[in-house]
Amino acid sequence: MKLKKEKLVRFYSDGKKQNESPWGRTEPSQLERSSSAYKVPLSLPKSDNGLVGGRNRFTENLRTGKSKVFPEDHEPWRKRILDPGSEIVLQWNRVFIVFCLVALFVDPLYFYLPTLGGNSDSSCIKTDLNLRIVVTFFRTIADIFYLLHVIIKFRTAYIAPSSRVFGRGELVMDPKKIAQRYIRSDFLIDLIATLPLPQIVIWFIIPATRSPQADHKNNTLALIVLLQYVPRLYLIFPLSSQIIKATGLVTKTAWAGAAYNLLLYMLASHVLGAAWYLLSIDRYTSCWKKLCKEERSTGCSLSYLDCSSSRKTWENATDVFKNCNPGNEIEFKYGIFENAVKKNVVFSNFVRKYFYCLWWGLQNLSSYGQNLSTSPFIGETSFAILIAILGLVLFAHLIGNMQTHLQSLTVRLEEWRLKRRDTEEWMRHRQLPEDLKQQVRRFVQYKWLATRGVDEEAILHDLPADLRRDIQRHLCLDLVRRVPFFSQMDDQLLDAICERLVSSLSTAGTYIVREGDPVTEMLFIIRGRLDSSTTNGGRTGFFNLITLRPGDFCGEELLAWALLPKSTVNLPSSTRTVIALNEVEAFALRAEDLKFVANQFRRLHSKKLQHTFRFYSHHWRTWAACFIQAAWRRYKRRMTAKDFTMQESFALNVVENNETDEEEEEHFSVGSNSSQPEMNLRVTILASRFAANTRRGAHRIKDEMPKFKKPEEPDFSTEPDD
Incomplete structure (x- = not known):
């Protein structure tokens, strides 16, 4: 139920x-x-x-x-079912593909086991025991990883084909179904690749079948054993496909991808050189066997071709080695294997013959076998044809993949060069003046240095909203919090602001905004310096200049406009002219985005924000400075007028005192001097004129004082209209 x-x-x-x-x-x-x-x-x-x-x-x-994903995660490892897209499976595939390449390099080393002892005048066939031990050791380690890969595939879920209609699909978790599907598909190939066939042949079959007549033939069994090389080589391709499906690429860097393709090409050269060495040994011994059968005088036996003590008498009397030496005039044709015998490659130690054979394979694979001079021997001709075909296919594959990986390193640079060339052609066609051309070139150059041709907005746009918000928060949150007004906001609104910020680049001399132009965005400076100046609408005698540095912002008129409860569609006019002093990187908040954030933030009813906005706004600071200056001038004017009024009152008191004194003098002395009233009248007229001139000067100062318009008051309390 x-x-x-x-x-x-x-x-x-x-x-x-x-x-x-x-x-x-x-x-x-x-x-x-x-x-x-x-x-x-x-x-x-x-x-x-x-x-x-x-x-x-x-x-x-x-x-x-x-x-x-799976409840089986809590179960023991031996019962756990793995997700094919999980990180552990992906990491195992990367490790296993490395050991597959190691195994592919180890297997051809079995071709170097047969070697020749003595010299060109007296030779014999033997097996390199030290090399056999080393190769067997590394081959066994590689076989262990193949076995682990088979076990892991038995415990790896698969996607049901019927569930691939939408999305990733449904994973089949039943171990029995997984085993049945694996056995029906790739199990046989993996089993053949896992079996230790070369070790069995070298250490068990060859010693068991050794006979005086056939020991020199058993060394060629290594060629038959390496038929196992085909399924091992096949496993590389599905592994690469699985890694590409999971991550989009085999290697994480372009240089690693180029090295990976070059390694595959070197692997082909390694296999080709080892096969050439083994065929050279076989061709050389074929000459021995042919002449040994024809030689009757010395009683030649095939057992004498092996290195043993019973061949001492025969090797001193026989002419087999002399007649098989390509340095002499002989009838036997070695064809493409002549250098292996003539240059004593077959007699050298392992290191020398390995590097020579590797060079021979790389040289002929790259030249498509054009320098090969073959004999009429069918096996030799077939081998030369195989070299030509493989060289053509593999070299074309190598060049194509190397070009793809290396071009991915410079594709952005090449796109920038093409764009710069198109820009130059366009400026030449439109006959732009040289100063404008230099500004365009500086901007294109600086944009390349700042972004390296990467479209950041396109990358962020393709990401999920939650991840995009986290990235924008990481990039912009500290910068936005430097703005004191925004530092009062909660995290949710800060995330909303960060999500809407876009990058902006400006070169030296660029006008961000001019006084009187509409303000379209608010800039938060990351690096660089800008000059912000105002003339108060072009009035004579007024100029204010400040320098904006990293952490500052401009375009606060837009913030006041966005905070108005009934802001119009028309954008506010800039009260300042902002120009970049050097290369400037900034984040821009557009008008419509700021309006959205402001409508949400105004509902907090915080009067503290109003004071914060006033304190840090350059527009409000300029207005406050002008307001303080005007108040100070008014105060000085009032004090001056008060002083002049007191002086005028003092002068009138002097006149009245003089009149009283005159009356007293007239009472005691009728015949006094008559010129005194005229002098007092003259002093009164002078004081009146001085007071009038003082008032006229004060009015003149008031008229010359420019009026700076008070900024609009943002409203933090009124709800926006629905």
Whole structure:
């Protein structure tokens, strides 16, 4: 019996810790407050205790932030089923492909086991025992990894073909179905590649079949054993396809990809050189056997061709080695194998003959076998044809892949060169002046240095919203928090601002905005310096200049416009002229994005924000400075007028005192001097003129004082109209 319920499951990132309520008992209010809640219909079996089975395990996965796809993750390793797209399977495929390449390099070394003893005048066939031990050791290690790969494939899930209609598809977790599918598909090839056939042949079959007549023939069995090389080589291609499907590429860097393709080409040269050496040994011994059968006088036996003590008498009397020496005039034709005998490659130690054979294979593979001079021997001609075909195919494949990987390193640079050339052609066609051309060139050059041709906005646009928000938060949050007004906001609104910021580049001498032009964006400076100046609308006698540095911002008129409850469609005019002093990198917040954030933020009803905005706004600072200067001038004017009024009052008092004195003098002396009233009248007129001139000067100062318009008051309390 199944109990079907609709549950609400919340997913959080690793960096955020949330309080999880028990399964099925989360309050609705908590769910409404969760910003990332998703409805997931679940059909879960009911356990014996009446609760939904497996709930504790699932909630634990959510708390730890790890993706627990399968319940088998808690089971022992021997019973665990692996996800084919998981990181552990991907890492194993990368490790296994390395050991596959090692095994492919080790197997051709069996061709170097037969070697010749003595010299060209007295030779014999033997086996290099030290090389046989070393090659067997490395081959056994590689076989262990092939065996582990078979075991892992028995425990790796696969995607049901019928579920690939939409999305990734459904994984089949049944071990029996996985085993049945694997046995029917790739198990036989993997089994053949895993079997230790060369070790069995070299250490068991050859010693068991050794006879005085056939020992020199058994060395060629290594060529038959290496038929196992074909399935091992085949395994490289599905492994590469699986890695490409999971990550998009085999190697993580372009140089590693080029090295990988070059390594495959060197592998082909390695195999070709080893095969040439073994065929040279076989061709040389064929001459021995032919002459030995024809030689009757010395009683030649095929057993004398092996290195043994019983051949001492025969080797001193025979002419087989002399007649098979290509340095003499002989009838036997070695063809493409002549250098191996003439240059004593077959008599050299392992290191010398290996590097010579590798060089021979690389040389003829790259030249498609054009320098080969073959004999009429069919086997030799077939080998030369194979070299020509393989060289043509592999060399073309190498050049194509190397070009692809190396071009990926410079594709951005080449695109920039083409764009720069098109820009030069366009400027020449439009006959732009030289100063404008230099500005365009500086901008294109600086944009390349800053971005390396990468379109950051396109990359971010293709990412999921949550990941894009986290990246923008990492890039912009510290910069936005430097703005004191935005530092008062909560994290949710800061995320909204960071998500809407776009990068902006400006070269030296670029005008960001001019006084009187509409303000379209608000800039937050990352690096560089800008000059911000204002003339208060072009009034004579007014100029204000400040320098903006990293952490500052400009375009605050747009913020005041966005905070207005009934802002018009027309953008505000700039009160300042902003020009870049050097190369400037900044983040820009466009008008429509700022309007959205401001509408959300105004609902907080914070008067503190109004004072913060006034304090850090350059427009408000300029207005405040002008307001303080005007108030100071008014104060000085009032003090001056007060002083002049006091002086005028003092002068009138002097006149009145003089009149009183005159009356007293007239009372005591009728015949006094009559010129005194005229002098007092003259002093009064002078004081009146001085006071009038003072008032006229004060009015003149008031008229010359420019008026700076007060910025619009942002409203933090009124709700926006719906």
